[in-house]
Amino acid sequence: MKDRKPLYLMTPALAWLTAFMVIPCLLILALAFFRRGLYGGIEYTFTLENLALVFDPLYAGIFLKSAAIAGLSALIAVIIGYAAAFAIAAAPSRRQPILLFFAVLPFWSNYLVRTYAWIVLLNREGLITGLARWLGYDAEMPRLLYTEGAVVVGLVYNYLPFVILACYAPLSRLNPEIAEASRDLGASSWTTFRRVVLPMTVPGIATGFVFVFVLSIGNFVTPALLGGGQFQMIGNLIYAQFLTANDWPFGAALSMVLIAIMMGLLTLQTFATERASGAKREES
Amino acid sequence: MTQPLLSLRNVQKHFGTVRAVDGLNLDIQENEFFALLGASGSGKTTLLRMLAGFEVPTGGEILLDGKDVSNVPPNRRPVNLMFQSYALFPHMTIAQNVAYGLEMEKCPKAEIKTRVGEMLEIIQLSHLAGRKPDQLSGGQRQRVALGRALIKRPRLLLLDEPLGALDKKLRGDMQLELKRLQHEFGITFIIVTHDQEEALVMADRVAILKDGTLLQCASPHDIYERPNSRYAADFIGVMNFMPAKVSNGRLLGAHGKPVTAQIPEGLHEGADVVVAIRPERLKVSAPQGDAAGSLPRGRVLATAYHGLDLQLHLETELCADPITVRLTAQEADQIALSQGDQLELGWDAKDTRVFAA
Numbered sequence A: 001m002k003d004r005k006p007l008y009l010m011t012p013a014l015a016w017l018t019a020f021m022v023i024p025c026l027l028i029l030a031l032a033f034f035r036r037g038l039y040g041g042i043e044y045t046f047t048l049e050n051l052a053l054v055f056d057p058l059y060a061g062i063f064l065k066s067a068a069i070a071g072l073s074a075l076i077a078v079i080i081g082y083a084a085a086f087a088i089a090a091a092p093s094r095r096q097p098i099l100l101f102f103a104v105l106p107f108w109s110n111y112l113v114r115t116y117a118w119i120v121l122l123n124r125e126g127l128i129t130g131l132a133r134w135l136g137y138d139a140e141m142p143r144l145l146y147t148e149g150a151v152v153v154g155l156v157y158n159y160l161p162f163v164i165l166a167c168y169a170p171l172s173r174l175n176p177e178i179a180e181a182s183r184d185l186g187a188s189s190w191t192t193f194r195r196v197v198l199p200m201t202v203p204g205i206a207t208g209f210v211f212v213f214v215l216s217i218g219n220f221v222t223p224a225l226l227g228g229g230q231f232q233m234i235g236n237l238i239y240a241q242f243l244t245a246n247d248w249p250f251g252a253a254l255s256m257v258l259i260a261i262m263m264g265l266l267t268l269q270t271f272a273t274e275r276a277s278g279a280k281r282e283e284s
Numbered sequence B: 001m002t003q004p005l006l007s008l009r010n011v012q013k014h015f016g017t018v019r020a021v022d023g024l025n026l027d028i029q030e031n032e033f034f035a036l037l038g039a040s041g042s043g044k045t046t047l048l049r050m051l052a053g054f055e056v057p058t059g060g061e062i063l064l065d066g067k068d069v070s071n072v073p074p075n076r077r078p079v080n081l082m083f084q085s086y087a088l089f090p091h092m093t094i095a096q097n098v099a100y101g102l103e104m105e106k107c108p109k110a111e112i113k114t115r116v117g118e119m120l121e122i123i124q125l126s127h128l129a130g131r132k133p134d135q136l137s138g139g140q141r142q143r144v145a146l147g148r149a150l151i152k153r154p155r156l157l158l159l160d161e162p163l164g165a166l167d168k169k170l171r172g173d174m175q176l177e178l179k180r181l182q183h184e185f186g187i188t189f190i191i192v193t194h195d196q197e198e199a200l201v202m203a204d205r206v207a208i209l210k211d212g213t214l215l216q217c218a219s220p221h222d223i224y225e226r227p228n229s230r231y232a233a234d235f236i237g238v239m240n241f242m243p244a245k246v247s248n249g250r251l252l253g254a255h256g257k258p259v260t261a262q263i264p265e266g267l268h269e270g271a272d273v274v275v276a277i278r279p280e281r282l283k284v285s286a287p288q289g290d291a292a293g294s295l296p297r298g299r300v301l302a303t304a305y306h307g308l309d310l311q312l313h314l315e316t317e318l319c320a321d322p323i324t325v326r327l328t329a330q331e332a333d334q335i336a337l338s339q340g341d342q343l344e345l346g347w348d349a350k351d352t353r354v355f356a357a
């Protein structure tokens, strides 16, 4: 690098992150290698038992379940969010900022409030049941709240604005003449979308997907509120280790595996984005 | 007379109150190399986009081989457009870009392979077939865009300022190259440009657009030698304009003496006109006798040497702007010239055009 000045400007941020983020995290994660003492204490003898326990079928199952729910939420959020971003990018450029503003508006309200709102909607005698009754549906309503479906709905709803923003960026930067060139060369609108628009906006989709997945897999608020007590995701499990079971070493081991999964995905996504954009210019 | 390949009948395109194209009538024959020339905003791109199918005319008809195609979508027209931005697919290689149009026609794989190979030969990019567009130079990208459109063998190829992004030397080469390809493929080309020289060099016929209307449509020679309006005369090449007034069937110049000119019919007494003459039609000579001679005189303000010719800028009483004279190298050798010299200026009436002021 020729000019080092910009790097100096990063020093405060790096110092802050190191002091208040990286070091505490490492300290907690280090606990994973120690034994759990009696009455919730920590016995400082090295062990790999905690990490091994994570891969016990019981806990590995919760990991897989969480990954499945996070994956489903990310998939649904990407489909809905991409469609919305597409529509916004196709609107007259004057109106796009307003539409974007409305798309991310829910984001500015409190996470808990937003999630509680869904309880009101999905409740046994909530708004959705009320609406079905009003429309003349008399049979027994299936249970809506405290189901996996409710958790997925809550996660999708909460993280949708991320996806819209992530997909809007590449869609709005797309030169409309490129899609027109495809039409001009004989492609239908659908083929143009599939062969040109979609591949060119993969980076946005990947970013949106990984974002929702990573935020969902570790989430514990939404599963607790919308999934009810009987339903655990990995975030709830970690929460319980630290706050109720008082097994900090096992909680740390679970966190370590979760963080490893997240880091792996984020790295993969960065790599995919770079490849898809084909940005490796060979200056000659 | 054979049916024209393309006929425009009173074609209009209005965007709200903007009349981008305002009642065009034009016939283009098969195998023609046709140039649309006009200032920025004159409606050139809008016209091409209507021909390609991206805009539906708000009025009139576009006939291709005698059939109205105004409402046929772009992917169903035997017409291809080479975009001003080239609009290459950045995620595909050069070979994939060129193959795209044939894939859309559901050509057999083997045929696509040979035809893409041939096209890459023609546009001289075989060695870069596996590169992505952003790894190419401007000139190479331009050739990819051309190859991608030509491989479809359209009835009509539309080129929107195809050479606009290239440097001067490359433009000259590509002008000849485009003409060669047009001849070789036997495809009708409509090329848009705002560079009048480019239009004259390449085209069989040139049309001048102004504010969405057709001002003149003629061969490069006629456009240059017989412009039909002051705007056309000014737009193409260099032109000297001298103000004059009709008086007793003659034209009186700004200096109050008669001006040699071919006077068109229908000019009424006292009308204000301009007399237009090309720099290469003017003759200069060393002054003979006294200053009261019949020929107007000028003082040399500047000379500019261009290799083959010499341009003189003369200050005269004929008009406020300096008059430009172009002399061949031989002509220039016969008169010693230096700044401040007085010269006599002459021309033939048949070389002038007279327009309403």
Ligand SMILES: Nc1ncnc2c1ncn2[C@@H]1O[C@H](COP(=O)(O)OP(=O)(O)O)[C@@H](O)[C@H]1O
Residues within 6 Å of the ligand: B015, B018, B019, B020, B038, B039, B040, B041, B042, B043, B044, B045, B046, B047
């Ligand atoms: N989509 C559009 N909406 C509104 N006005 C347009 C649109 N496209 C072109 N125009 C207007 O039509 C006129 C002609 O534009 P254009 O065809 O691009 O000219 P050129 O290519 O000759 O520079 C301009 O005044 C331009 O602003």
Ligand SMILES: [Mg+2]
Residues within 6 Å of the ligand: B044, B045, B084
């Ligand atoms: Mg244009």
